[in-house]
Amino acid sequence: MPAEFEKALPILQKIRNSGYEAYFVGGSVRDVLLNRHIHDVDIATSAYPAETKQIFEHTIDIGIEHGTVLVLENGGEYEVTTFRTEDVYVDYRRPSHVNFVRQLSEDLLRRDFTINAFALADDGNVIDLHGGLVDLEAQVLRAVGNPSERFNEDALRIMRGLRFAAVLNFDLESKTFASMKEHANLLSKISIERIFIELDKLLTADFWQKGFRELLAIEAYPYLPGFTDKTALAHLLALPAGFKFTNSVQSWGYLAYQLGYRDGKFLLKKWKVSRDFSTAVSKFLSAYDKRLKGDFSSEDLYNLGKSSLTLVEEMFAAQNLETNFEHISVLDVQLQIRTRKDIAVSAGQIMTEFGIQPGPQIGQLFHQIELEIVKGQLQNTPQEIFNYVKGYHKHGDND
Template sequence: MPAEFVKALPILEKIRVSGYQAYFVGGSVRDVLLNRQIHDVDIATSAYPAEVKQIFEHTVDIGIEHGTVLVLAGDDTYEITTFRTEDVYVDYRRPSHVSFVRELSEDLLRRDFTINAFALANDGEIIDLYDGLTDLDKKILRAVGHPSERFNEDALRIMRGVRFMATLNFSLESETYEAMKRQAHLLAKISIERIFIELDKLLQADYWQKGFDALLAIDASAYLPGFSDKKALLSLLTLPKRFKFTNSVQAWGFLLHQLGYVDGKFLMKKWKVSREFATAITHFLSAYRKRQVAAFSLEDLYQHHLSSLLLVENLFEAQGLDTDFEHIAVLDKTLQIRDKKEIVVSAGEIMKQFSISPGPGIGKLFHEIEMAIVIGKLRNHPDDIFNYVRESSEYGSND
């Protein structure tokens, strides 16, 4: 067992000595079997939420209506969820009602894929009711039970499926694939925020192209904002098979560039991402277009920031295009300011020094000073800036 499970064993033991069953479940068990790093330790139990709260002194009700209680154990926290079955699903995402049960088998039946339906006992025994170990060995992604039922219950499982392909380098079992393709239209019922999370994880995975190809093959792209009528373009990604994106901005920026988007803000608004992320995408797209026609300039660095320039250059390198990382490094060392707030003289000080009245004129002058400093025409020093203003015909006589 990994250290994270060993550390949590006293939690399982305390539940068991109280007369209930308790197991490690979910993706963490799968990742242990694949020798992958685990992130969350999830525990399932036959104890009902009220009974869990009686067993442990320090708990928090984080999702008690769905059977989940957070147990505080020193500096660690563990989500303890009661075995449950789920009633009819509403909006293809959430069950209308959950029922707590005492049998592990009933709980595992509601899982999405066989490789996520394992339970691990405190003695190291793997409970595998759906032949997930065979699927794990064959690197196959297969839905638990009837695939159509699983995707009709929760259509987001379609996105999770292609994401698991990308992260684990697995292939889809044929019936699971056909069900995903038949029911891809149900993604239109799922909140775009949840779809974004899954697609974002897919794009940053080691085998993202495998997952993305599957996304296109099952026609899921037809139900994604901005992708619906662009399947042909999405099929022509000009990147090496094992290329891995550096981060989300690079991944989404490249996709939008391939789709012909000049400004990503409108489309990103449809995906309901943060304003900061949409702005970063816009900077990336602008930098990419500029790099296609010329080497980057100091003004490009100032406007789009070093991170965007490096992300673009990295993609140029991956596509076998000419690159010059050293040039970007020289620009970075040369640039005097990263923001106009770093200019050593304020607009107010200039107005006072030269008796300039408020108005659009001072804004225009300060912008000229800003860009002169950026391109290296003017040193960011009070004497130089005041001399720059003094030498202008409009304000020099006011000194």
């Protein structure tokens, strides 16, 4: 067992010593079997929430209505959830009610895919009731039980399936694929924030091309904001096999560019992303547009940031276009300031020194100083800036 499971073993054993069943479940078990790094350690138990709270001294009710108690033990935090079944789902996402049960088999039946429906006992025994081990070996994603029921219950599972295909490089089993395609329209019922999380993980995965190809194949794209143009979306798949996006800004920026957006804010507003992320994507798009017209300038680096320029240059490299990473590095070394705050004197100091009154004039002058420093035509020292202002005034008096 990996160290994360070893550390959590006393939790399982304490529950079992109290007369209940307890197992590691979910994606962490799958990742252990695939020798992948695990993230969260999830524990399922036959103990009801109140019984779990009696076993452990320190607990927090984080989702007790759904059977989950956070156990604080041995310097760690562990989500312990009661075996459960789920009633009729509402909004194609959430069960109207959960029923706590004592049988592990009933709990595993409600899982999404067979490779996520394992349980691991404290003795290392893997409980596989749905053929997940065979599917792991065959690298296949198969819905648990009836796929139509699984996607009707929770349509987000469609996006999760596409994400797993991209992360694990697994193929969609034929009935699962057909059912995902049949129910793709239900994605319009799911909150866009949750869909964004899944699609973002897909785009930044090692095998994103597989996941994205399947997204197009099941015809899910018309139900995603701004994704109506299949031909434009398919342009992403023209990137070299094995190409990986550096980060989310690059993937969404390039996606937006292929969809014809020159400012990402309009598209990303529909996806309800953070303002910072939207701004970063818009800077990428501006940089991409400028790079198509020629080499980057010092002003581009200052206004858009080195990261934006580098991400664009990487996309040029991926498309076998001419690149000049060294040019970006040279611009970066030569740049004297990163923000206005780095200017050696303030607007207030200039006003005091030259008796300039508040108003548009000082704003225009300070902007001009900023621009000259960025271009490298003015040294960022108080003396040089004051000399520049004297010349600026003198030139202004002659006009």
